[in-house]
Amino acid sequence: MEVIIQPTYAQLVAVSAGIIRDALLKKPNLVLGLATGSTPIGLYEALTRMHKTEGLDFSSVTTFNLDEYVGIPPNHPHSYHTFMATYFFNAVNIPTENRHIPQSTAVAHEEFCEQYEAAIVNAGGIDIQVLGIGIDGHIGFNEPSSSLGSRTRIKTLAQSTLKANASHFGGTVNAVPKMAITMGVGTIMEAKQCLLLANGESKAEAIAHAVEGPITAEVPASVLQMHPRTVVIIDEAAAAQL
Numbered sequence: 001m002e003v004i005i006q007p008t009y010a011q012l013v014a015v016s017a018g019i020i021r022d023a024l025l026k027k028p029n030l031v032l033g034l035a036t037g038s039t040p041i042g043l044y045e046a047l048t049r050m051h052k053t054e055g056l057d058f059s060s061v062t063t064f065n066l067d068e069y070v071g072i073p074p075n076h077p078h079s080y081h082t083f084m085a086t087y088f089f090n091a092v093n094i095p096t097e098n099r100h101i102p103q104s105t106a107v108a109h110e111e112f113c114e115q116y117e118a119a120i121v122n123a124g125g126i127d128i129q130v131l132g133i134g135i136d137g138h139i140g141f142n143e144p145s146s147s148l149g150s151r152t153r154i155k156t157l158a159q160s161t162l163k164a165n166a167s168h169f170g171g172t173v174n175a176v177p178k179m180a181i182t183m184g185v186g187t188i189m190e191a192k193q194c195l196l197l198a199n200g201e202s203k204a205e206a207i208a209h210a211v212e213g214p215i216t217a218e219v220p221a222s223v224l225q226m227h228p229r230t231v232v233i234i235d236e237a238a239a240a241q242l
C-alpha cells in the first residue's frame with residue numbers, strides 16, 4: 001500500500017485526478033471502476049475540467065460502478081445512476097454503452113450479478129478502481145463480515161451505513177434502501193490498481209484500521225493491504241489516527 005497524505009481535500013483530488021489522467025493518456029481505452037458518495041465528487045469535477053479545458057478524451061473509456069441501491073428506480077433522485085449522471089457522465093464523453101452500473105431493478109439478481117462480473121472480464125478487467133470508505137470500513141457496499149473473496153451480489157446494509165446515508169433520503173433512516181447490489185471484495189481485488197480516497201476526521205478511524213490494522217472481514221478495506229497496487233490518498237484529517 002502506498003499512502004499519500006495531502007494537506008487538503010483539493011490536493012487529494014488533484015493527486016487522484018492526475019493519476020487517472022496519466023493512465024488515460026497512456027491507455028485511451030482505460031477501464032475505470034467508479035465509486036459514489038461525497039468523497040469522489042471533487043475527482044469527477046477535476047476530470048470534467050480536464051475534459052473541457054485540456055480535451056482529455058473519454059471516448060474509448062469503459063466504466064463499471066461499484067454498487068447501486070436495490071428497490072429504487074434508476075431515475076430516483078438518490079440512485080447511484082442519478083449520482084453518476086449528475087456528477088460525471090453528463091459532463092464527459094464516455095459512450096453510453098460503455099457505462100455500467102448495477103441494475104437496481106434487475107429481477108433475476110443472481111443472473112444479473114454473474115453478467116456484471118462477465119462484462120468486467122470481457123472489458124479486459126478494471127485498470128483503476130476508485131474507492132471511498134465507509135465509517136465502518138466498507139468498500140463498495142461490502143459491509144463488515146463480507147467474505148474477502150466475495151463477488152458481485154446483493155448485500156444488506158449495516159445500520160451505521162443507513163444512518164450515514166440518511167441525509168440523502170430526507171434525513172430518515174427508514175427511507176434509505178436496506179439492500180444494494182455491490183461488486184464483491186474479491187471483484188475489487190482483481191482491479192489492476194485501486195485508489196482509496198478519504199477525507200475528514202470521520203474517516204480517520206476506518207483509515208487507521210484499513211491501513212494499519214489486521215486484515216479482517218470486520219474491516220473489508222483492510223484486505224487492500226494484500227493488493228499489489230493500492231494507493232491510499234487521504235487528507236490530514238483522515239490520516240489523524242495513523
Ligand code: GLP
Pocket residue numbers: 035036037038039040066067131132133134135139140141161165
Ligand atoms: C457509500 C458507498 C461507498 C462509499 C461510502 C462513503 O455507502 N456505497 O462506495 O465509499 O458510502 O461515502 P462518502 O464518500 O459519502 O463518505
